[in-house]
Amino acid sequence: MSDTRTRIRRHVRDTPGVHFNQVGRDLDIATGQVQYHLRRLVRNDELAVERIGGRTHYFDPSFDPWERRALAFLRRETPREILVRLRIDGPKRSKTLASDLDLARSTISWHVSTLAENGIVEKSDDRPMTLALNRPDRTAELIEIVSPSLPDRLVDRFVRTVDELFE
Numbered sequence: 001m002s003d004t005r006t007r008i009r010r011h012v013r014d015t016p017g018v019h020f021n022q023v024g025r026d027l028d029i030a031t032g033q034v035q036y037h038l039r040r041l042v043r044n045d046e047l048a049v050e051r052i053g054g055r056t057h058y059f060d061p062s063f064d065p066w067e068r069r070a071l072a073f074l075r076r077e078t079p080r081e082i083l084v085r086l087r088i089d090g091p092k093r094s095k096t097l098a099s100d101l102d103l104a105r106s107t108i109s110w111h112v113s114t115l116a117e118n119g120i121v122e123k124s125d126d127r128p129m130t131l132a133l134n135r136p137d138r139t140a141e142l143i144e145i146v147s148p149s150l151p152d153r154l155v156d157r158f159v160r161t162v163d164e165l166f167e
Contacts, residue, residue, distance in 0.1 A: 004029060005037040012047050012058045017071030017146055019055040053114065069118045070139060074146045078103070079111050079120075083133065086121065087140050091132040 007027055012018055024034040038058060041047040048061045052072040059068050073079040081101050086092060098108040112131055115121040124130045133139045
């Protein structure tokens with residue numbers, strides 16, 4: 001196996017859920033090379049790939065599909081804040097979550113819906129609705145594994161700023 005492929009495989013295993021563009025930036029490898037080697041690694045079952053929230057993320061194959069989705073969301077600042085808050089405080093109402101995180105309710109609503117669609121959080125049938133982690137213990141373990149990248153944090157902050165303008 002080439003040295004480049006080995007570096008990419010090691011990087012993905014060390015940073016589970018890393019998205020395609022970040023691999024090239026982190027390792028300073030041309031996009032075409034990253035694409036070629038990632039395809040080979042996925043084809044050889046050395047890495048797993050998932051398209052989550054508009055981005056292609058790469059993982060060690062030992063992570064199950066739910067863990068892959070959770071890791072991808074934990075790499076993004078706002079979903080991470082929501083998941084960390086639910087882990088620390090337990091079930092919460094969306095309105096309280098928005099207030100605690102100083103985010104627009106529409107931002108919370110969008111992220112919570114996406115997290116619920118992917119099985120990361122559960123929405124109660126009660127009124128008012130409460131939110132809870134689907135797998136709290138495993139989520140806590142995954143929170144320790146990953147933190148959002150700088151570009152992910154910048155995108156989230158831009159979205160927050162635009163959201164505040166329309167609030």
